[in-house]
Amino acid sequence: xxxxxxxxxxxxxxxxxxxxxxxxxxxxxxxxxxxxxxxxxxxxxxxxxxxxxxxxxxxxxxxxxxxxxxxxxxxxxxxxxxxxxxxxxxxxxxxxxxxxxxxxxxxxxxxxxxxxxxxxxxxxxxxxxxxxxxxxxxxxxxxxxxxxxxxxxxxxxxxxxxxxxxxxxxxxxxxxxxxxxxxxxxxxxxxxxxxxxxxxxxxxxxxxxxxxxxxxxxxxxxxxxxxxxxxxxxxxxxxxxxxxxxxxxxxxxxxxxxxxxxxxxxxxxxxxxxxxxxxxxxxxxxxxxxxxxxxxxxxxxxxxxxxxxxxxxxxxxxxxxxxxxxxxxxxxxxxxxxxxxxxxxxxxxxxxxxxxxxxxxxxxxxxxxxxxxxxxxxxxxxxxxxxxxxxxxxxxxxxxxxxxxxxxxxxxxxxxxxxxxxxxxxxxxxxxxxxxxxxxxxxxxxxxxxxxxx
Amino acid sequence: xxxxxxxxxxxxxxxxxxxxxxxxxxxxxxxxxxxxxxxxxxxxxxxxxxxxxxxxxxxxxxxxxxxxxxxxxxxxxxxxxxxxxxxxxxxxxxxxxxxxxxxxxxxxxxxxxxxxxxxxxxxxxxxxxxxxxxxxxxxxxxxxxxxxxxxxxxxxxxxxxxxxxxxxxxxxxxxxxxxxxxxxxxxxxxxxxxxxxxxxxxxxxxxxxxxxxxxxxxxxxxxxxxxxxxxxxxxxxxxxxxxxxxxxxxxxxxxxxxxxxxxxxxxxxxxxxxxxxxxxxxxxxxxxxxxxxxxxxxxxxxxxxxxxxxxxxxxxxxxxxxxxxxxxxxxxxxxxxxxxxxxxxx
Numbered sequence: 001x002x003x004x005x006x007x008x009x010x011x012x013x014x015x016x017x018x019x020x021x022x023x024x025x026x027x028x029x030x031x032x033x034x035x036x037x038x039x040x041x042x043x044x045x046x047x048x049x050x051x052x053x054x055x056x057x058x059x060x061x062x063x064x065x066x067x068x069x070x071x072x073x074x075x076x077x078x079x080x081x082x083x084x085x086x087x088x089x090x091x092x093x094x095x096x097x098x099x100x101x102x103x104x105x106x107x108x109x110x111x112x113x114x115x116x117x118x119x120x121x122x123x124x125x126x127x128x129x130x131x132x133x134x135x136x137x138x139x140x141x142x143x144x145x146x147x148x149x150x151x152x153x154x155x156x157x158x159x160x161x162x163x164x165x166x167x168x169x170x171x172x173x174x175x176x177x178x179x180x181x182x183x184x185x186x187x188x189x190x191x192x193x194x195x196x197x198x199x200x201x202x203x204x205x206x207x208x209x210x211x212x213x214x215x216x217x218x219x220x221x222x223x224x225x226x227x228x229x230x231x232x233x234x235x236x237x238x239x240x241x242x243x244x245x246x247x248x249x250x251x252x253x254x255x256x257x258x259x260x261x262x263x264x265x266x267x268x269x270x271x272x273x274x275x276x277x278x279x280x281x282x283x284x285x286x287x288x289x290x291x292x293x294x295x296x297x298x299x300x301x302x303x304x305x306x307x308x309x310x311x312x313x314x315x316x317x318x319x320x321x322x323x324x325x326x327x328x329x330x331x332x333x334x335x336x337x338x339x340x341x342x343x344x345x346x347x348x349x350x351x352x353x354x355x356x357x358x359x360x361x362x363x364x365x366x367x368x369x370x371x372x373x374x375x376x377x378x379x380x381x382x383x384x385x386x387x388x389x390x391x392x393x394x395x396x397x398x399x400x401x402x403x404x405x406x407x408x409x410x411x412x413x414x415x416x417x418x419x420x421x422x423x424x425x426x427x428x429x430x431x432x433x434x435x436x437x438x439x440x441x442x443x444x445x446x447x448x449x450x451x452x453x454x
Numbered sequence: 455x456x457x458x459x460x461x462x463x464x465x466x467x468x469x470x471x472x473x474x475x476x477x478x479x480x481x482x483x484x485x486x487x488x489x490x491x492x493x494x495x496x497x498x499x500x501x502x503x504x505x506x507x508x509x510x511x512x513x514x515x516x517x518x519x520x521x522x523x524x525x526x527x528x529x530x531x532x533x534x535x536x537x538x539x540x541x542x543x544x545x546x547x548x549x550x551x552x553x554x555x556x557x558x559x560x561x562x563x564x565x566x567x568x569x570x571x572x573x574x575x576x577x578x579x580x581x582x583x584x585x586x587x588x589x590x591x592x593x594x595x596x597x598x599x600x601x602x603x604x605x606x607x608x609x610x611x612x613x614x615x616x617x618x619x620x621x622x623x624x625x626x627x628x629x630x631x632x633x634x635x636x637x638x639x640x641x642x643x644x645x646x647x648x649x650x651x652x653x654x655x656x657x658x659x660x661x662x663x664x665x666x667x668x669x670x671x672x673x674x675x676x677x678x679x680x681x682x683x684x685x686x687x688x689x690x691x692x693x694x695x696x697x698x699x700x701x702x703x704x705x706x707x708x709x710x711x712x713x714x715x716x717x718x719x720x721x722x723x724x725x726x727x728x729x730x731x732x733x734x735x736x737x738x739x740x741x742x743x744x745x746x747x748x749x750x751x752x753x754x755x756x757x758x759x760x761x762x763x764x765x766x767x768x769x770x771x772x773x774x775x776x777x778x779x780x781x782x783x784x785x786x787x788x789x790x791x792x793x794x795x796x797x798x799x800x
Binding site: 097 | 504708761764765
């Protein structure tokens with residue numbers, strides 16, 4: 001028998017160990033005590049793993065834009081932008097861990113930009129309780145467009161339904177008018193993830209509305225193997241294939257399409273299948289391939305040129321490869337930066353030029369109205385069209401455009417197109433109300449909010 | 455099996471008295487009383503809750519693989535079954551208490567476990583492992599393609615309803631952690647009773663020699679199916695806790711083959727055929743990477759490439775695993791056991 005004192009000592013030791021471990025975990029992130037006000041952005045980025053191309057481009061663009069604002073303008077009205085990164089590898093639980101880790105930052109987060117549908121879904125409860133906005137530019141939960149039910153979630157510029165509607169309208173125009181869609185056949189090849197499945201119902205609805213037949217085929221993530229899917233497509237022999245891919249799935253799809261003899265210019269990529277990283281690995285198989293985008297590519301826009309000159313000139317550029325400046329993901333990151341920064345600026349006009357709380361930044365996003373003239377003043381004319389976010393419309397009616405890969409670069413082949421928002425709105429509201437009911441949420445009355453704000 | 459495990463089993467012959475529960479009880483006391491005094495959502499939401507859920511899943515797998523010797527690669531599938539079953543029971547039966555929902559989640563997983571345990575009556579070792587892969591693929595396929603399971607959600611992702619325990623809202627990280635702790639403590643206690651009794655000896659007999667077990671009068675087929683059911687029950691409850699208390703979202707992709715491997719690694723590193731091993735292994739596989747990543751972020755500063763930190767951390771962790779397995783093939787549990795023996799000897 002061990003003496004009782006010894007046992008107690010052992011217990012004390014193990015207790016101390018556990019307590020020490022608890023303390024170590026509880027210590028908040030060491031943050032430099034800023035003398036001047038700062039606005040902090042937690043970045044749940046992904047720079048390794050199968051989706052690193054998207055992650056490095058997007059977060060690189062976002063960081064480059066914030067650096068530009070700090071270097072060129074000294075911050076937003078004197079408030080410096082700060083950020084730190086937490087690696088998620090696009091994996092949901094890692095994103096959740098990053099969320100828990102970064103939300104303890106002082107000052108608190110301005111807005112979350114995880115660039116992952118799965119992570120965004122897992123954060124909706126949390127950000128709503130914390131009162132910090134969650135931005136899912138060009139993706140996310142479609143029904144979060146309804147700001148009455150989702151006050152803190154913003155699928156800015158374009159939600160998945162708008163995107164699908166824009167693609168079908170574009171195919172209609174290629175065929176010579178929406179009426180020509182009747183009797184045609186379209187295959188949607190989508191990524192086996194929450195992101196990929198999000199549009200299954202809307203394509204069914206669009207098919208019923210325009211009278212085309214649609215066949216939707218899921219590719220198991222990450223999508224490195226697509227032989228059987230493309231053999232099915234060859235048997236179906238559709239007029240068009242909509243590619244709703246992500247990461248490595250896209251070049252594999254283009255190469256496999258060439259193998260089975262499906263023409264690249266009848267494949268229409270969605271917004272996550274539209275980058276240089278999607279087509280260059282496919283080589284010649286990608287030539288002629290068309291994809292949707294909400295922001296143009298290239299470095300001809302003043303804001304991109306400023307970044308190249310001031311940020312990369314000062315050696316503070318975030319992209320390891322300067323050739324990627326102005327690429328699709330990089331420009332999307334820049335546009336995302338513009339939207340976040342302008343939301344801060346708009347909120348500052350109401351609350352003052354100081355460090356804003358997440359809830360105040362949310363107000364800024366809810367009044368994020370940038371008309372083409374303002375977009376031009378920001379040096380982004382032609383980079384993206386405009387945005388008009390309101391309490392009830394958290395998407396902000398973004399316009400889309402289409403680009404074709406000529407073997408070396410993307411060439412825009414369409415004007416800015418407006419998706420069919422009036423068709424989509426009732427479905428979005430039905431879905432949002434179902435969510436509200438399941439989660440016992442009482443939707444806000446946006447009519448009242450607008451009056452109160454003015 | 456290494457000699458350390460056999461020795462320990464030899465020591466634990468006969469039904470244990472209350473004494474053998476004293477150590478675990480003291481640990482539980484620390485986790486239930488002392489740790490909740492720490493005010494850190496991060497500690498509960500990001501470290502302890504997932505740690506408890508994975509520990510419970512590993513405990514379930516350890517009953518099956520460690521004690522009964524049936525290798526399974528389908529753990530994540532049973533977690534998925536538990537998560538989706540729990541969600542559907544709570545959604546479709548209004549007013550169903552949360553604990554009943556968790557129990558039904560476990561029972562559903564147990565039924566599926568019996569069905570997919572049937573091949574174990576004919577297959578052994580690697581062949582059984584491969585046949586459990588079928589569970590993994592089938593369950594994920596069914597949950598993805600049959601939209602009823604996700605209440606016709608467009609993306610197949612589900613957010614569980616707000617959690618209540620007898621009118622008490624489990625809306626904070628600490629409360630969700632305490633829910634997990636309570637469930638895990640009860641199930642761990644039951645597992646300890648199970649393995650130290652008649653059934654536990656039957657399991658080990660089946661693992662070490664089926665023929666020998668049969669000669670001794672152990673009903674091998676029934677024992678195998680029974681432990682498949684119990685193990686699946688544990689893993690199913692773990693899956694429900696993982697998605698309800700930790701992630702607050704359920705999606706079939708979160709329960710892929712990687713997760714099955716993760717749980718298998720937990721018990722290999724922690725120690726096969728050991729209750730304690732499941733917890734030690736989960737601490738190693740789940741908690742250590744987080745601490746490493748935080749340490750890396752603090753040491754290197756926020757300006758450092760976070761992707762690079764992540765890769766370095768993987769290399770570090772991999773090296774540690776190799777080192778551990780080299781020094782102590784029977785797992786962390788045996789390491790702790792040896793330390794204790796040494797201390798008692800002095």
